[in-house]
Amino acid sequence: MRILKLTKETQNNILENLLKRSPNSYGEFESRVNDIIQNVREKRDEAVFEYTLKFDGATIDQDNIRVTEEEIKEAYEQVDPKLLDVIRKALVNIRDYHTKQKQYSWFDSDESGIILGQKVTPLKTVGVYVPGGKAVYPSSVLMNVIPAKVAGVSNIIMTTPCGKDGKVYPSTLVAAKEAGVDAIYKVGGAQAIAALAFGTESIPKVDKIVGPGNIYVALAKKAVFGYVSIDSIAGPSEIMVLADETANPRFVAADLLSQAEHDEMASAILVTTSEALAEQVSVEVDKFVEVLSRKEIIRKSLDNYGYILVADTMQDAIDTVNEIASEHLELVTKNPFETMTKIRNAGAIFIGEYSSEPLGDYFAGPNHVLPTNGTAKFFSPLSVDDFIKKSSIISYSREALEPVYKDIVQFAECEKLTAHANSIRVRFED
């Protein structure tokens, strides 16, 4: 891996390079995606079936679009019982963690008759998109469905592309069933997003769409935002490790590679105050790459977006960490908890040398759907918050309103909204 001295200029160059991966520059596919959405909106099921034949090579209709109980039973027979066991253990951890995120309705009252509050209501129907294609990610099913379930969403719909044979991956089905999905439809791509946003004869309209997907899915989600809510658009995966001389170079190298293997756009960055560590990690990375099955991807990803940065001071290193705002951040320093208090921007923070990033991907409990590409400056991990919404509650008695009603009238009149003023005044006429 390349080793660079961390300067303000290096930092800015890297930031600029990383932003090339932004899902915001997908404009070229937009019109194709908009056509698909428009078609599904108008022709509904008919368009969904056509696109599924065209893109996935599968013939589906109203009778077989929905995964049956029989198919789910088959899937259970096909999945390795050891994997099922791990899915169940992970599920408990994920549910426990997300349960702690629950927010509750509250109100506050005073003796004059003022009641103010906030009512928390789960969304009613949520659509979870699960990619098909090359990779199977049952962990992604768990991470998207469980927070919705914990929030109390009563209807969780999943869509995922099927193969030419009309089948969905068994591990996807098993994970969905374990997590508590209510219905699964064999549709993928922008057509699935459009169907969830507007509804068809077979697929119900949802309030929110979550889940990862390719560029068509990402663009379709952006296009239907406003008609429904969406989670944020995920960019390529990222890891940043902040380490000092106390870190184990072999662990650090292995963790950098765990993200580099995702795809050629993934980014892996070590920032360290130790030149010795920088050298050692670089050597360990080379050794590991040789023996890993995805070495082609890893090499490209490291060439494109892999860096080892040597900082003069820990404060410089921390500043860069906060500027880059990585999806995953590992802290491997002498006092990692103290370091953590100085971190403003990161999707998930892994503290100490045994908190390897994949622990969070699969098992520990916090969500692995995290803000990428610098958006950790303003976005949060997927959470129970994404599946609830709030309503303000306002109640004033006559006794409470009377002493302040003239103030409100005054404010409304200053904004020249006389009907606003009237609605307050009418309550105290003669």
Place this chain on the structure above:
Amino acid sequence: MRILKLTKETQNNILENLLKRSPNSYGEFESRVNDIIQNVREKRDEAVFEYTLKFDGATIDQDNIRVTEEEIKEAYEQVDPKLLDVIRKALVNIRDYHTKQKQYSWFDSDESGIILGQKVTPLKTVGVYVPGGKAVYPSSVLMNVIPAKVAGVSNIIMTTPCGKDGKVYPSTLVAAKEAGVDAIYKVGGAQAIAALAFGTESIPKVDKIVGPGNIYVALAKKAVFGYVSIDSIAGPSEIMVLADETANPRFVAADLLSQAEHDEMASAILVTTSEALAEQVSVEVDKFVEVLSRKEIIRKSLDNYGYILVADTMQDAIDTVNEIASEHLELVTKNPFETMTKIRNAGAIFIGEYSSEPLGDYFAGPNHVLPTNGTAKFFSPLSVDDFIKKSSIISYSREALEPVYKDIVQFAECEKLTAHANSIRVRFED
């Protein structure tokens, strides 16, 4: 006002009619807005100055783009002291309410050395857009700035168009100063949104943009979403009143009109179980309209989007309320708190006959930036939540990881991510 019998069909027709007002169908202006954004991104201040001259007729440059302390002092001299007094009272209520929304970092630990948690961090820099033009809304300044302030945002930037004379409305400046805005720039329109999203020589790049605006502002916000965060795109204002025979028809009529006066796209709907009330409210509406200053707007708005619906049962009425998911909802029934528990979807719920909607616009404390156009099904009022973001915290000791590490390896291998598996395994190689 027209009186209709509430049926499933009436409900669906109204829903369809209301959705015509959706800010999602603004496509026609998109290319113009995209040009402005592209220009500001490339030419920065230069483009901002050009557009300000073109659209606002004002000559600004790097020396006068920012509102000075002197100008703020002048504004204080021009604002009616009674209005200042009301602004200050409202500010205290708004701050008190939003303070109750604060969320805190938490963590949970166990004896095996597992620490999981969630770190809450305020956004660093926020941009608040304040419209200029026909109307002046100091209340909007308070509602957008105070939650950011309460969240702990350290840099709150405001942009608002100036008049041809380079001046900003005094009440806007005073409200901004009172609420604690850090810098005010005299820029409006899509060019202001682009400047906030990408930064210029004069205007700093922000993490999130909030605040209402015209169609150009709304489209620009949608376009920069992803580069920065935004609040939701506001549609026209809405009120829904759910009332039974106990309601005062004069109060109900006045409250319907308070929203109808906003603009011709505003919607005002009464749903009631009482035919007598329906008739009386209609009469009272006619009487009020005659004497209100904005009667032209009100008439059009009522013709377009005003309805009185008579429901057979309270349950039917509640179902329609939940389907329409109004921005503002007043409950004027015998047991309004009990009714409230059945409401799933509404931006703000006003309970009882003295809780007139404008009380919430100006004074009570809850935010008046609310989800419109049915989006209360999945969006929430603007709140402190909008100005914080979260990071997951994960820490496992060696003792905690060891008993589960093989499970994680198994999960990673099932997903064919061997570098993920490697990063866990390497920690236990002898």
